[in-house]
Amino acid sequence: MIENLFQFGIKAIGSIWEDEEGLGTLELVLIAAVLIIVAILFKDWILEFMGNLMDSVEGKADEVFK
Secondary structure (H helix, E strand, O other), X not given: OHHHHHHHHHHHXXXXXXXXXXXXXXXXXXXXXXXXXXXHHOHHXXXXXXXXXXXXXXXXXXXXXX
16 A cells, blocks of 8 residues: 555656646746845945946036037
8 A cells, every 4th residue: 555655746746847848937937036045145246337427428428418
């Protein structure tokens, strides 16, 4: 009885492992999670970089339109 239950469990795990139907979704979710974590960790640096970039663009635009 226990042996049959064990074999059934092994077969069930094997079929789940071989099923690749949701693999693409899982990969996308993991990539999105990593990007969100990186954005949270480097939030201050990213905001400073974007601020400097926008200031530079604004300065160049002022030179062009004067």
